[in-house]
Amino acid sequence: MVQSIVPPYLLARIASADSERFPAASAAARRTLRLDAPRRSARLTLSIDGDTLVAELSDAPDREIADAGGRERLPGRVVRREGGPATGDLAADEAYEGLGATFDLYSEVYGRNSIDGAGLPLRATVHYGELYDNAFWDGERMVFGDGDGEVFQRFTRSLSVIGHELTHGVTQFSSGLAYQGQSGALNESISDVFGALVEQHAATQTSAEASWLIGEGLFTPEVQGRALRSMRHPGTAYDDDVLGRDPQPDHLDGYVETTDDNGGVHLNSGIPNRAFVLVADALGGHAWERAGLIWYDTLTGSLAPDVDFAGFAAATARAAAARYGGASAEVDAVRAGWEGVGVTIDGGRA
Amino acid sequence: MADEPDPDRDSPAVDIRVTRSGGVAGMRRGWAVASPDARRWEPLVDACPWDDDGPGLLVRDDGPDRMLWRIEVLAPGPARSAELPESAVEGPWRALVETVRDEGSRVRPEPPHGSAGTADG
Numbered sequence: 203m204v205q206s207i208v209p210p211y212l213l214a215r216i217a218s219a220d221s222e223r224f225p226a227a228s229a230a231a232r233r234t235l236r237l238d239a240p241r242r243s244a245r246l247t248l249s250i251d252g253d254t255l256v257a258e259l260s261d262a263p264d265r266e267i268a269d270a271g272g273r274e275r276l277p278g279r280v281v282r283r284e285g286g287p288a289t290g291d292l293a294a295d296e297a298y299e300g301l302g303a304t305f306d307l308y309s310e311v312y313g314r315n316s317i318d319g320a321g322l323p324l325r326a327t328v329h330y331g332e333l334y335d336n337a338f339w340d341g342e343r344m345v346f347g348d349g350d351g352e353v354f355q356r357f358t359r360s361l362s363v364i365g366h367e368l369t370h371g372v373t374q375f376s377s378g379l380a381y382q383g384q385s386g387a388l389n390e391s392i393s394d395v396f397g398a399l400v401e402q403h404a405a406t407q408t409s410a411e412a413s414w415l416i417g418e419g420l421f422t423p424e425v426q427g428r429a430l431r432s433m434r435h436p437g438t439a440y441d442d443d444v445l446g447r448d449p450q451p452d453h454l455d456g457y458v459e460t461t462d463d464n465g466g467v468h469l470n471s472g473i474p475n476r477a478f479v480l481v482a483d484a485l486g487g488h489a490w491e492r493a494g495l496i497w498y499d500t501l502t503g504s505l506a507p508d509v510d511f512a513g514f515a516a517a518t519a520r521a522a523a524a525r526y527g528g529a530s531a532e533v534d535a536v537r538a539g540w541e542g543v544g545v546t547i548d549g550g551r552a
Numbered sequence: 553m554a555d556e557p558d559p560d561r562d563s564p565a566v567d568i569r570v571t572r573s574g575g576v577a578g579m580r581r582g583w584a585v586a587s588p589d590a591r592r593w594e595p596l597v598d599a600c601p602w603d604d605d606g607p608g609l610l611v612r613d614d615g616p617d618r619m620l621w622r623i624e625v626l627a628p629g630p631a632r633s634a635e636l637p638e639s640a641v642e643g644p645w646r647a648l649v650e651t652v653r654d655e656g657s658r659v660r661p662e663p664p665h666g667s668a669g670t671a672d673g
């Protein structure tokens with residue numbers, strides 16, 4: 203067995219040293235071999251450098267997929283555990299793979315071990331309800347419906363939606379943004395941002411190459427639309443006889459005041475969504491690297507749970523300044539991104 | 553394809569509208585029933601605990617990406633409405649909502665509540 207080559211004390215040392223350096227460059231190498239350690243889920247990578255055996259131990263997901271069998275009862279029957287074989291059920295296997303891709307983004311890029319940063323098992327339930335048109339995070343697990351077959355197909359088809367749901371868990375364990383009004387729209391936007399980044403990271407796409415669509419492939423062919431939302435061009439994702447037109451605003455001028463949907467959290471998220479894309483486009487390259495890191499630092503920094511758009515924007519500028527310097531291209535891009543959607547960051551340069 | 557309810561027709565004996573908002577899709581869907589058969593629908597409507605929470609009052613918060621249902625009964629009278637998180641759509645509420653969806657027609661969703669009223673058509 204590969205595990206017997208490296209003694210446990212050495213693994214422990216490698217593990218503690220490894221947390222200091224999480225270069226994206228070694229991500230592919232770490233992914234080449236996955237092994238479950240006996241006590242916790244971890245990933246061991248062995249490679250040869252000259253005549254030296256190099257071992258790396260890194261965090262690995264601990265997934266558990268359950269099947270609700272069309273009922274609205276959680277958790278359902280467990281059909282696949284970490285390391286287990288594919289079930290042959292598309293929804294269960296898509297959920298398993300999607301949770302893995304989401305775990306990889308958070309672990310490899312941001313050094314975060316699962317939703318809570320402490321290796322929380324990732325649990326999902328598929329086939330929830332009958333013709334159920336939704337996916338949600340219930341505080342403990344991700345839940346996916348099969349869709350009504352008329353408008354929606356199964357919700358596990360979209361990796362950005364899986365990343366979106368898991369990110370609700372990350373937000374719950376970090377800033378705890380209140381799910382109402384502007385902080386609720388920010389909560390939604392953060393789930394869209396990291397949901398899109400999961401997809402881009404898995405496909406190794408640059409900001410310019412990415413679709414920036416959330417939920418692409420969920421609609422049946424009968425629907426006139428590409429996705430649930432467009433982060434680059436909010437308000438253009440669908441325009442359908444029955445569904446109506448995508449109502450997302452792309453600028454603060456179009457902010458929707460409503461009592462529906464917790465104060466329009468899925469509508470007004472278009473505003474911070476577009477701000478993020480403007481920042482990512484300005485910085486170029488892989489959006490998860492600089493723009494994503496600034497947003498991640500902001501989410502896991504000291505945000506008030508009821509922060510509004512302006513307060514969040516100011517926090518992103520401070521996060522950019524802390525990481526890249528006050529006179530950096532990153533700070534300029536952040537300020538310009540928010541200006542582009544009508545959100546002004548008060549004061550002088552961050 | 554569903555027909556829009558015709559606002560100009562004489563008031564039907566039954567006029568019930570159900571709107572769903574929220575969910576990860578953030579998409580509004582609407583269903584409506586316009587029927588002359590009040591006796592068929594009255595028991596379904598009367599079985600619901602309309603006064604428990606009052607119209608437009610949320611009884612609990614389900615968390616991210618859960619759906620919100622608005623149920624409006626314009627006829628049979630008295631006019632009543634309720635707004636419920638999806639976890640509260642159980643028992644008689646669920647029976648009413650599912651019957652409207654099954655037997656009513658899909659309608660283009662009304663604009664977000666609170667921004668442009670609830671005018672139909």
Ligand SMILES: [Zn+2]
Nearest residue numbers: 390393616617
């Ligand atoms: Zn969400």
